Amino acid sequence: MAAERRRRGAEGPREARGRPRERDRERGAARGARGGRAALGLAAALALGLGLAAAAAALGQWGRWRAAARAASPHPAPPALPPGAAGPRAAPRRFWGSYRPHVYFGMKTRSPRAVVTGLMWLQQREAGGGLRHTCEQGDGLASYGWLRHDGDNFGVQDLRDRGLLLRTEFVKRHGGEHGGDWSWRVTARPEGAGSPASLVSLFFYVATDGQGTLQPHVEDRTRLAAVSGTSEELGDFRITFLRPTSESGEGSTYSSYHYLDAWSPGLHRLTDVVRSSLSDRFVFSPPGGPRQRFVAVDTFHGLPGAAEAARSHLLLHQVTLRLPARVEVTFESGSVRDRRGPLAGPALTAELARHEAAFERRFEETFGLERKGFPPAQRRFAQAALSNMLGGMGYFHGRSLVQSPLHEHPVPYPETSLFTAVPSRSFFPRGFLWDEGFHQLLLARWDPELSREVIAHWFDLMNAEGWIPREQILGEEALAKVPPEFVVQHSETANPPTLFLALQQLLGTAPLPYLRRLFPRLRAWYEWYNSTQAGPLPYTFRWRGRDTDPERFLNPKTLASGLDDYPRASHPSADERHLDLRCWMALASQVLAEAAERLGEPAEPYRHMQRALSDSELLERLHWAEELGAFADYGNHSRAVGLRREAGRAAPGRPPPAPRLVRVVREAPRPRFVGALGYVSLFPLLLQLLPPDSPRLAPLLAAMRSEKQLWTPFGLRSLARDSPLYMQRNTEHDPPYWRGSVWVNINYLALRALHAYGSLPGPQREQAAELYRELRHNLVANLYRQYAESGYLWEHYSDSSGAGQGSHPFTGWSALVVLVMAEDY
Structure with a gap:
């Protein structure tokens, strides 16, 4: 309408040319009145349009500000841990402790x-x-x-x-x-x-x-x-x-x-x-x-240069x-x-x-x-493993530094406290989200009340969106041990929700008031994963936050998954389907349903999701790679990538820089299953989503027992020996991490699953039971031997020699060996 009014106003003067002056004045007056009204209408329309645009812009700006603020705002639900619950009056026996790991x-x-x-x-x-x-x-x-x-x-x-x-x-x-x-x-x-x-x-x-x-x-x-x-x-x-x-x-x-x-x-x-x-x-x-x-x-004369x-x-x-x-x-x-x-x-x-x-x-x-029947020396080893996890508990207070996609710069999170176990006193003396779920499997056996308190501490870190920062760097002492590039926590980045493993174990005995305080945060966490980590198709999921610089990495890392450099699709895209996250969400759906049923809350939405994510036919259609003979991720993938040393360009007047390793792609990527058989392939078995009579159980057990693939005398390796990226460096300064080494947390899940499949009727029952006995012996024997020789539990273990590797002491999830020895799953 405003455009139409502008056209009418432009035509008026041309029509009046050559007419008598009186009539011109008369009609001119009329036209003037109409033109005035048109001008007023035009101005009003313009003002209205500008006002609406300004309002829309302001509303959009307010929405972005509000969304950005929510990333650094605590969740509005009442705290899972009542105020004062960690203090001397409520918990005097735990007030003092060796909480400086x-x-x-x-x-x-x-x-x-x-x-x-x-x-x-x-x-x-x-x-x-x-x-x-x-x-x-x-x-x-x-x-x-x-x-x-x-x-x-x-x-x-x-x-x-x-x-x-x-x-x-x-x-x-x-x-x-x-x-x-x-x-x-x-x-x-x-x-x-x-x-x-x-x-x-x-x-x-x-x-x-x-x-x-x-x-x-x-x-x-x-x-x-x-x-x-x-x-x-x-x-x-x-x-x-x-x-x-x-x-x-x-x-x-x-x-x-x-x-x-x-x-x-x-x-x-x-x-x-x-x-x-x-x-x-x-x-x-x-x-x-x-x-x-x-x-x-x-x-003392002061620290040099200290401001x-x-x-x-x-x-x-x-x-x-x-x-x-x-x-x-x-x-x-x-x-x-x-x-x-x-x-x-x-x-x-x-x-x-x-x-x-x-x-x-x-x-x-x-x-x-x-x-x-364990001899005294091995019992002392197990006591030390448990004791180091208990002695590695820490109490931290401070602010995380977080950044959402709507923040131009990182912003401080509200001050908070965290009581938690830590993976390693020397290298990781702070809280890690996906580690903590494994820690609590052991601590809940020793002291369920302690475990419930720690879990409540973690859920009280949740922001208004339902996100929990995956790495907790609270206070100056914790910050002093962290490389700068890992300090900022990104609000779109997840971590495996392993706390559901611990909650699954605690649900039957947790007091109802505790569970009722926790449930709103459980629900918010679950909904955050469903809304932010959804995949391209229904009932698929995708880890956000993969490294996006294809030139630097042989395979861009997926730190959010906890498996860091484990091979994913070579070219990150929005079309990826990540198998392990799908399986974690199946577990989360089951735990939410059971918690809701205990509390009398609506449970059917969670049961529906659990059934869908556990559906064998749908799982195979989305993730079974026939050419691999195993389950796999799906994405834009090339099977022919490598690292090549390439000379950098010299700046004018300066010597050329040292040659660097860059990625080369010898085959164009296309949508396909990722040809990497390893821990991710096992997740439907690890989290026991496959029924005992599943025809896919046999090939997975065969891959686990194959020395060319996952079997070693020391435990299951993380990536098959015949995988293209087995033990390959990811960059010049980035040695293989989850590309062959033996990791205790995943071996624990494997033993837990084999123990279950070995006790259920099905065609693979005897094979699962035999694999369980062999794998348990191999894992326990190697961890004890390495401890006796080196004095430490380690972050991971060589698949060729069994030697401890990575950080030490690592009495986080490596201490799960105690539950393996006890056959307590």
């Missing part, structure tokens, strides 16, 4: 701004010894880890450092209103190449994290005898550093004392503060013994002594009124013995390894 030995409370305690040590050698504090693979310790740890009351750990054996022990004594008391004992002795005359310094410290006060109590000018303090969560407390004794606890031993009173920019810089305070001007001179120069803390404001008060007690020796530290809460005396010396010995005996009984009652 990234340090060799330390304790803190489950508080946002906790007072922390810890141990450092230094071997005083002429060649110089490294200061030990945070767990670092580069330190080269022969072994370290918890031997016994019950998750609540006590822990015993051995650390072997180039001729030095340190045994750290702690015991808690409950009472009062702030988590009670605790005591440490550190026993140092020479081992192997060490000398009885070895000189060692032990550094015990306490530090604040932005709140609380500390007061030193110094004797003889250099000995920090005690620290008194107060904080919001602890009230008043006192830490006492007892004088060292002989290894047996008898008498005293000559020592040199020094202390440090300093301020740090934060807990993440404590090592730097101590290291920068060391001086070599001191001499150890015991009566009648040899004199030896050593280094000790001296005056951060100091906010952590550090008090450190250094004791330097010859081996063997023992040192004890006591923490006493001001709210304990009926203390029976200090928890030290014989009293500490008795408490340790009592808790160790209780741990042994509980471990056997839970897992029954002695009844199954």
Whole structure:
């Protein structure tokens, strides 16, 4: 209409030409009136149009702002964990703990701004010894880890450092209103190449994290005898550093004392503060013994170039002594009124013995390894695996850094806390979403209440859209261990929802009030996967967030899947169908249906989805690759790709850069099944979606048992030996990861499935049972052998030698070996 009015207004003057002036004036007036009305209509229409456009733009902008804000906003449902549930009144026995997994030995409370305690040590050698504090693979310790740890009351750990054996022990004594008391004992002795005359310094410290006060109590000018303090969560407390004794606890031993009173920019810089305070001007001179120069803390003059404001008060007690020796530290809460005396010396010995005996009984009652005939050495190995997972629990507080497609730059997530197990104290000392589901399979067997609490912590991290960040980097200490490229969490990126594995196990016994608080978040998480990770066809799914730079990678990675460099379609596209995600969603549908039924909520939508995703005919139509003889992903794929070294272009006036490896494609990609037989191919079996009489079960079992494909004497390898990308590097600096190595978490799922198929009527029952027995033996035997030889559980294992590979210690999902030994699935 506005265009029509503009045309009419343009015609008027031409019609009036050559007419009499009176009539022209008359008609001109009429035309003027009509033209005025037309102009007014045109202006109104224009204004309306502009207003509508502006409103639409504003509405669109508001919608984008709102969607972007939701990515960094917490979910509106009531928290799964009631407020205060992690505090000293609600959970006093868990308030204190070894919740600093990234340090060799330390304790803190489950508080946002906790007072922390810890141990450092230094071997005083002429060649110089490294200061030990945070767990670092580069330190080269022969072994370290918890031997016994019950998750609540006590822990015993051995650390072997180039001729030095340190045994750290702690015991808690409950009472009062702030988590009670605790005591440490550190026993140092020479081992192997060490000398009885070895000189060692032990550094015990306490530090604040932005709140609380500390007061030193110094004797003889250099000995920090005690620290008194107060904080919001602890009230008043006192830490006492007892004088060292002989290894047996008898008498005293000559020592040199020094202390440090300093301020740090934060807990993440404590090592730097101590290291920068060391001086070599001191001499150890015991009566009648040899004199030896050593280094000790001296005056602290600040960190070079540090621009951060100091906010952590550090008090450190250094004791330097010859081996063997023992040192004890006591923490006493001001709210304990009926203390029976200090928890030290014989009293500490008795408490340790009592808790160790209780741990042994509980471990056997839970897992029954002695009844199954495992010898003492293998039972101790299993105890250490469980204890390291319990001793690797951490309590973190801080903000994630998140980015949605609608954010120009990353934005901070709201402050939050997380109580979780960690995969590796040295390399991954923080929470990982898909790891945690596997962790809880073991922890739920040991302590279902603990497991339910951890799961609730994770679901309380959910944003308004139902997304949970896959990697939790909360606080400065956690951030200090993360490469910058992995800090930002992307809100469109998923991770395998393995928490449904743990929930499947806990559903039958979880209290209904707990399940009712959790259910809105379970539902939101499930709906987020269905809406954001949907595939190109009904009942298909696709991992978002694949690497999109085809020139850099032999096969662009899929970090969201947890399987990183496992071969997917060579050319990422929206047409991909990812088999493993489809199977995870089948499991999620089953768990949601069972939870809804327990709560009296509508369950049929979840049951419908479960039936559709478990339908054998549909599964085969979408994912069975006849030429591969197995299930597979589908996408735009080339079977002929490789890496070729190519010289880079030199900038004018500069030398040419070093040649780089780039991808070459020798066959054009086309839509097809991905020719990679490996872990992904097994997912319908791993998550038990195939009925026992499925004709597809036999070829999968055959591939598992074939040494040319997945079978090894050490467990199932991740990618078949005859796969084109088996053990191939993904880039020049990116060695194979999920392309042949043996991974314990997937082997656990395989054993769990084989155990089930071996007990159900069907044509493959006997073969499944035989495979189960062989695979279980191979996996357990190799993990125990590698632990006995290296002192560690590892991230993954060589498929050719069985040797441990990747990060260590890795007592995250590798500790599932305990459930395999117990045959507890």
